[in-house]
Amino acid sequence: MGFLSNLFGPAVPTISPAELSEKLKFGKHPLILDVRQPGEFRQARITGAKLIPLNELYKHMKDLPKGREIVCVCDSGSRSRSAAKILIKEGYTVLDMQGGMVAWRHAKLPVQKG
Numbered sequence: 137m138g139f140l141s142n143l144f145g146p147a148v149p150t151i152s153p154a155e156l157s158e159k160l161k162f163g164k165h166p167l168i169l170d171v172r173q174p175g176e177f178r179q180a181r182i183t184g185a186k187l188i189p190l191n192e193l194y195k196h197m198k199d200l201p202k203g204r205e206i207v208c209v210c211d212s213g214s215r216s217r218s219a220a221k222i223l224i225k226e227g228y229t230v231l232d233m234q235g236g237m238v239a240w241r242h243a244k245l246p247v248q249k250g
Contacts, residue, residue: 148221151207167186167205168207170210172187193222213239
């Protein structure tokens with residue numbers, strides 16, 4: 137188990153778009169960290185999401201709260217999984233939203249544009 141963790145990084149807990157939507161409506165409000173590029177973010181994002189592109193994550197990591205749950209989001213789930221692994225290694229409490237914004241829109245959940 138330790139070998140695989142060293143090889144592939146820490147396991148990343150996930151959350152579905154529907155679960156995140158419910159959490160935002162009724163539960164605790166995690167920080168939604170969108171790791172896409174600014175153009176993708178402007179096209180459609182989850183209301184209240186904070187944009188830090190994956191390639192800038194190390195530079196802005198100090199701006200993220202350690203005591204708050206963070207949900208990483210990208211377009212399909214690949215970049216957000218990478219971001220989540222980085223943050224977990226640094227001691228953050230992180231979930232990766234399965235399927236990214238593609239899955240969010242497919243579930244017909246609300247997006248903010250502009």
